Amino acid sequence: MKIPGRRLRISRSFYNRATATVARELLGKLLLRRIDHQWVGGQIVETEAYLPDDDLASHSARGCTPSNRSMFDRPGTLYVYPIHAKYCMNVVTEAKGLGAAVLIRAVEPIWGIDVMCANRRLTQKNRLTRGPAMTCQALAVDRTMDGIDMIRHDEIGVFHNVSPIDADIIASGRIGISKSQLLPLRYFVKDNPYVSGRRK
C-alpha cells in the first residue's frame, strides 16, 4: 500500500467548479490527516453540497459573519463549524466570496484505524466515521483548524485515489436540515456501510 502523504493532492482548480459537481466527484477521494507523523484517514463516501445562491439551508444564506467567514474564502479552504457540542468540516468551493462549500459527511477508514478509534474513544469500528461530526472527531479536526488552506496545509488534505470506487453513486435530499430539503444535493456511495443515515 502506498504512503498516503506521497499521493497527488487535489488542486485548487478542482474546488473552483460548481459545488454539486465537486461534491459528487469528492466521493472516492482520500481525506488524510497527519497525527504524530502518521497519515490517517480513508476514502470519502458521503458528501453534501451547500450552494452559494437560493440555498436557505446553507450557513452562507444570511451573508458573511464572523463565524462563517472562512466559507467565503478561497476554494480549498477548510470551514469547520460547531453543532450540538461537536464539529463538522467542509471544503470551500467555487470562487472566493460566494459562500459555497461541500460538507464531508462520511469516510471509509483505511489508514490509522487504531488512531481514529483512540480519538473517538471507541473500540468498535462500525460507528467510527459514520457522520460528519464522527469524521471530525476521528481525524482530530476542530475549530482551531477553521480557515486553513487544504491545498497547502502540512497536516491535512484531500488526495487522488489510484483505485476509484467500484459502485453506483446516489443523490438524495440532505440530512438534518429544515429548509430546501427537496434539493438532491447529498451524494453517497451505494451500499457502503460507512454512509450515515438509514440502512436499506
Added chain:
DNA sequence: AAAAAGATGTGCT
C-alpha cells in the same frame, strides 16, 4: 444578559 436553535451522536429499548 439570557435563551433557543442547530448541516449531530450516543445509549438504551
Added chain:
DNA sequence: GCACATCTTTTTC
C-alpha cells in the same frame, strides 16, 4: 427507533 445530552452562535429581551 427514539429520547436526550451537550455547547457555540445567534437572536431576543
